[in-house]
Amino acid sequence: MTQGVPAHTPEEDKGGLRTALAGLTTRGRSFLAAGIAAAICAYVLGQSDLLRVGLLLAVLPLVCATVLYRTRYRVAGSRRLSPGRVPAGSEARVHLRMDNVSRLPTGLLMLQDRVPYVLGPRPRFVLDRVEAGGRREVSYRVRSDLRGRYPLGPLQLRLTDPFGMCELTRSFSTYDTLTVIPRVEPLPPVRLSGEAKGYGDGRQRALALAGEDDVIPRGYRHGDDLRRVHWRLTARYGELMVRREEQPQRSRCTVFLDTRGLAYQGAGPDSAFEWAVSGAASTLVHMLERGFSVRLLTDTGSSVPAEGADGFAGASQESADAAGLMMDTLAVIDHSDGTGLSHAYDVLRGGNEGLLVAFFGDLDEEQATVVAKMRQRSGGAVAFLLDSESWVREAADVPGPLDKSEERLRMLREAGWTALKVPRGAGLADLWRQADRQRMGIGAGSGTEGRS
Numbered sequence: 001m002t003q004g005v006p007a008h009t010p011e012e013d014k015g016g017l018r019t020a021l022a023g024l025t026t027r028g029r030s031f032l033a034a035g036i037a038a039a040i041c042a043y044v045l046g047q048s049d050l051l052r053v054g055l056l057l058a059v060l061p062l063v064c065a066t067v068l069y070r071t072r073y074r075v076a077g078s079r080r081l082s083p084g085r086v087p088a089g090s091e092a093r094v095h096l097r098m099d100n101v102s103r104l105p106t107g108l109l110m111l112q113d114r115v116p117y118v119l120g121p122r123p124r125f126v127l128d129r130v131e132a133g134g135r136r137e138v139s140y141r142v143r144s145d146l147r148g149r150y151p152l153g154p155l156q157l158r159l160t161d162p163f164g165m166c167e168l169t170r171s172f173s174t175y176d177t178l179t180v181i182p183r184v185e186p187l188p189p190v191r192l193s194g195e196a197k198g199y200g201d202g203r204q205r206a207l208a209l210a211g212e213d214d215v216i217p218r219g220y221r222h223g224d225d226l227r228r229v230h231w232r233l234t235a236r237y238g239e240l241m242v243r244r245e246e247q248p249q250r251s252r253c254t255v256f257l258d259t260r261g262l263a264y265q266g267a268g269p270d271s272a273f274e275w276a277v278s279g280a281a282s283t284l285v286h287m288l289e290r291g292f293s294v295r296l297l298t299d300t301g302s303s304v305p306a307e308g309a310d311g312f313a314g315a316s317q318e319s320a321d322a323a324g325l326m327m328d329t330l331a332v333i334d335h336s337d338g339t340g341l342s343h344a345y346d347v348l349r350g351g352n353e354g355l356l357v358a359f360f361g362d363l364d365e366e367q368a369t370v371v372a373k374m375r376q377r378s379g380g381a382v383a384f385l386l387d388s389e390s391w392v393r394e395a396a397d398v399p400g401p402l403d404k405s406e407e408r409l410r411m412l413r414e415a416g417w418t419a420l421k422v423p424r425g426a427g428l429a430d431l432w433r434q435a436d437r438q439r440m441g442i443g444a445g446s447g448t449e450g451r452s
Contacts, residue, residue: 020065020166028061028165035059064165074102075109075130077155077172085179085327088269088278091143092178094123094152098137100130110158110167115142116150119178145269147180147277147331181327182274182281185428189290190436217241252312252354253292254378255283256344258299261335263361265388272391272422273335276359279384279428281330283357288323292355296326300336301343304329341370348374356381362388368408372415382435383412383419384428391424 024032035058042051076099086092096113100106109127119142127136144150153175160167217233220240233241257280264273280296287294293312296304305312305322348356356378363371363385375381387405405421412419418439420431 020069020168021062023068023166023168024061024065025160025164025167027163028064031057031061031165060163061165064161064163068107068159068161068166068168071104071107071159075099075106075157075170076101077157079113079153079155079176081152081176081178084176085181085324085331087183088147088180089143089145089183091141093139093141095137095139096125096155097135098127098130098157099135100132103132105132105134106130106159107162108160110160111138112156112158113140113153114156114175115152118144118146118148119150119152142178144180147182147274149328149332150178150180151175152178179328179331181331182278184285185278185282187282187286187429187432190432191439217243251292253283253287253294254297254348254354254356255280255287255294256297256299256356256358256374257330257333258341258358258360259333259336260299260338260341260361262339263363263388264335264386266392272361272386272388272424275391275422276361276384276386277330277333279359281327282428284323284326284330287355287357294322294326296329297344297347298333298336299338299341299344301347303347341367341374345370345374348378349376354379358383360385362386362405363408368411372411372417375412375416380439381417382439383417384422384431385409385412385419386422 035054035056038050038054038057040054042048042054078097078099080095080097082093082095084092094113096111098109098111106127106129109130111125111127113123115122123140125138127138130136142150142152154172156172157170158167159170217230218241220229220242228242230241230243257276259273264271264276266272268274284294284296295312304326356374358371358374358381360371360383371383385405385408409419409421418435420434420438422431
């Protein structure tokens with residue numbers, strides 16, 4: 001962000017002297033009050049010398065305010081975030097630069113940047129006299145344990161006179177946004193892929209053609225390899241024809257996040273919902289790094305990215321853009337007002353979804369039945385169930401009634417899910433390995449699947 005700031009704005013011009021007087025400091029107001037009092041006393045007592053002292057005291061702050069108000073230096077400010085997208089709990093550095101683009105040197109400048117309270121205290125800097133054409137650079141750090149999008153700015157400059165009689169504030173009009181994404185935990189490469197054999201690790205599967213007679217040709221395009229020219233068809237059509245390339249297909253993965261407000265209890269960075277959001281983010285990054293086409297799906301039926309091949313991330317560059325879009329979505333995602341998972345099921349039953357990795361909150365019997373049906377539309381399915389009641393229950397409390405989550409786990413496993421319960425404070429990497437061991441124990445003999 002870069003923008004120039006004049007010494008005073010048209011809005012302040014309308015206020016005239018009132019604006020200047022409003023900027024008087026405590027010292028300036030004291031001098032003015034003392035000067036007026038001395039002048040009144042001099043008039044009553046008939047002391048001309050005291051009158052001169054009173055006029056000096058009263059005029060000094062007024063002159064300082066007028067000179068400062070009429071000062072016409074222009075200052076350009078810029079802000080740079082490093083990085084602009086940071087995981088929760090990590091620090092980002094904000095770099096500020098002030099350039100004096102006027103022909104006059106500035107006086108003492110006090111620089112202040114507005115930041116939300118969750119990012120830390122409001123940074124303030126004192127800049128010495130900046131020569132004409134000179135610059136000053138300062139920086140500060142921000143950190144948040146809560147994901148979200150936080151505005152930084154606008155910058156404010158406080159101008160003061162050498163005597164400290166008056167201070168005026170000038171503000172920039174623009175601001176930048178810091179995106180705090182969920183924490184991402186590195187995951188080990190285990191065999192969880194559920195699409196066709198040989199698809200794992202994002203390897204492209206070649207669709208071999210039956211023979212030359214079955215080749216679907218197309219016209220030659222600039223840049224095509226001449227080794228792909230089909231000479232027999234070229235002679236038949238009278239123009240260069242090339243063989244159709246083997247069509248690459250990428251393994252697909254849908255990461256499902258249950259955001260229903262009634263499915264979670266508690267709030268804050270250590271709540272069950274925040275664990276689920278962080279788990280979804282970690283899974284997205286893990287699968288994208290291994291070349292999968294990935295999308296994020298929520299209980300409302302919304303899919304990210306919404307465009308592309310059936311809503312999945314496409315080529316490598318598209319995957320990078322889609323990853324940023326999905327992480328930005330998770331940075332601001334919140335509880336939904338929905339009560340069921342039918343919208344997500346309608347999206348999933350549209351076709352083969354490849355691997356399905358889901359993070360669920362509390363499930364009643366009806367929603368567990370819907371989740372069991374989701375398994376029929378995927379090549380492989382892994383579910384992480386968070387019993388939110390156990391997350392808010394204190395360790396010193398007497399254990400509650402028999403947990404119904406075990407019954408939900410049994411229903412999902414019978415439907416073909418690799419389902420695990422997520423205890424409070426569990427690490428996703430350990431659960432990821434447990435899911436692999438559970439899948440191998442249940443699905444032994446079902447064939448070797450690609451590594452994810």
